[in-house]
Structure formats: structure tokens, C-alpha cells
Amino acid sequence: MITTYPQAISGPRVLPYLAVASILAGAGALFMALAWSPADANQGDLVRIMYVHVPAAWLAYLSFVVVFLASVAWLWGRWPLADAIAVASAEIGVMFTGLALVLGSIWAKPTWGVWWTWEPRLITTAVMFAMYAGYLILRSLSSDFDRRATRAAVVGAIAVLNVPIVHLSVTWMNALHQLPSVLRPGPPALDGRMLSTLVVCVIALTIFYAYCMVMRVSIERARSPRP
Amino acid sequence: MSGGVEFVVAAYAVTAIVLVGYLVSLRARSR
Numbered sequence: 113m114i115t116t117y118p119q120a121i122s123g124p125r126v127l128p129y130l131a132v133a134s135i136l137a138g139a140g141a142l143f144m145a146l147a148w149s150p151a152d153a154n155q156g157d158l159v160r161i162m163y164v165h166v167p168a169a170w171l172a173y174l175s176f177v178v179v180f181l182a183s184v185a186w187l188w189g190r191w192p193l194a195d196a197i198a199v200a201s202a203e204i205g206v207m208f209t210g211l212a213l214v215l216g217s218i219w220a221k222p223t224w225g226v227w228w229t230w231e232p233r234l235i236t237t238a239v240m241f242a243m244y245a246g247y248l249i250l251r252s253l254s255s256d257f258d259r260r261a262t263r264a265a266v267v268g269a270i271a272v273l274n275v276p277i278v279h280l281s282v283t284w285m286n287a288l289h290q291l292p293s294v295l296r297p298g299p300p301a302l303d304g305r306m307l308s309t310l311v312v313c314v315i316a317l318t319i320f321y322a323y324c325m326v327m328r329v330s331i332e333r334a335r336s337p338r339p
Numbered sequence: 340m341s342g343g344v345e346f347v348v349a350a351y352a353v354t355a356i357v358l359v360g361y362l363v364s365l366r367a368r369s370r
Contacts, residue, residue: 155343158343158346160347164354168354207361211353211354211357218353219346221346222343324362331369
């Protein structure tokens with residue numbers, strides 16, 4: 113079946129609200145990250161890279177958990193919307209994973225002295241990036257909607273194992289990357305203002321994710337051969 | 340700001356380029 117893009121895809125009504133919320137939250141996050149939050153006692157202003165690096169990594173986690181849930185939903189009920197959500201979230205997750213890797217590299221150079229080193233967190237994150245990039249490539253191998261969606265869903269349901277592996281890799285092996293500071297047992301090991309800035313940055317990026325998801329899902333639904 | 344500002348600037352510039360670039364790609368694909 114030939115699928116074509118429509119001339120125009122009318123965006124869902126929620127998009128303008130998400131756009132405004134994203135801009136406002138982004139502006140607030142930027143102010144807190146670059147001006148309001150204090151410099152670190154050891155790293156100085158380099159710690160400000162944390163406010164983009166960590167949210168990018170967390171949004172990658174969220175994206176791939178959504179891929180998992182949507183994949184299970186497709187395998188369970190064969191709902192086309194579930195497949196659209198899975199591919200949308202996978203694409204955005206690959207973007208966030210790539211961004212987290214690049215930002216981590218920029219942070220590593222002045223703090224570790226190298227752009228890249230073969231240590232557990234970096235390797236597992238690179239593997240996660242490659243697996244989800246493979247997921248997107250896999251989707252292009254078949255034009256049959258059901259077959260493509262089912263193959264992708266199986267991969268999407270399994271590949272989520274990457275998320276706990278990446279997150280816990282720093283605790284399993286002798287890692288150069290620092291241990292989790294927030295998502296860990298016990299209270300966060302962060303200054304109060306740094307923690308609140310990080311939370312606002314995560315919220316801002318999550319709203320951005322929601323905006324991208326709504327838009328990407330509507331694109332996928334419009335090009336899909338099934339209603 | 341203290342030392343390493345160029346790395347901070349690079350990190351935020353890369354973030355802006357990637358996020359805006361992705362938004363532009365979505366806009367282009369939705370037309």
C-alpha cells in the first residue's frame with residue numbers, strides 16, 4: 113500500500129498550550145540554571161552543564177519507558193495509536209540519548225580530562241543509543257503496517273531493559289561516572305537550590321517532550337495506512 | 340562565572356541547536 117504525507121496536518125488543539133508552557137518553563141529553567149543556581153565548590157560554573165545533561169538523560173529514560181508501554185499496548189490490542197506513540201517516543205528518545213552523550217562529553221573534557229572514556233555508564237548509554245537507532249531502522253524494513261508494528265513492538269518491549277542497566281551501571285562496576293545523586297535510596301545528595309533548578313529543568317524538558325510527542329504522533333497517524 | 344565557561348556555553352548551544360533543529364524537522368514533516 114502506498115502511503116503519502118497529507119498536504120497539511122492540522123495540529124491537535126493542545127499544541128498551542130504546550131508551546132506556551134514550554135517557552136515559559138524553558139525561560140524559567142534557563143534563568144535558574146545560568147543565574148540563580150550557585151556555582152559548585154569544586155567544579156565552579158561547570159556544574160551548570162548538569163542542568164541540561166541530566167534532564168536529557170532522564171527524558172531518554174522516560175521516552176524508552178513510553179516506547180515499552182506503547183509496544184506492550186500494540187501487542188495486546190493492536191491499536192494503531194499505540195504503534196504511533198511507540199515510534200514517536202523512540203525517535204525523541206534517540207535524540208535525547210544522543211544529546212546526553214554529547215553533553216556528557218563536553219562536561220567530561222574539563223572534569224575528567226578526556227572527551228570519552230570506556231567506562232560503564234558511557235558504554236551502556238552508547239549501546240542504548242545504538243539499540244533504539246536500530247529500532248528506528250527496523251521500522252523502515254517493512255511497509256506492511258501490522259508486520260512492521262509487531263516486529264518493532266517486540267524490540268521496543270525488550271530494549272527497555274537498557275534503562276535500568278544504564279542507570280545502575282555506575283553501581284555495578286568501578287565507574288568513573290559519579291553515582292546517582294537524585295534517583296537513589298535516601299535523600300538527594302544535592303544543594304537545595306541546585307536540586308530545585310534541576311527539577312524545573314526536568315519539568316521544562318518534559319513539557320517540550322510532550323509537545324514533540326503530540327506533534328510526532330499526529331504526523332505518524334497521518335502517514336499511517338491504517339486509521 | 341568562573342573557569343570553563345566555554346564548555347558551559349558549548350553545552351547550552353548544542354542543546355539549543357538540537358532541540359530547535361528537531362522542532363524544525365517536525366514542522367517540515369507536518370507540512
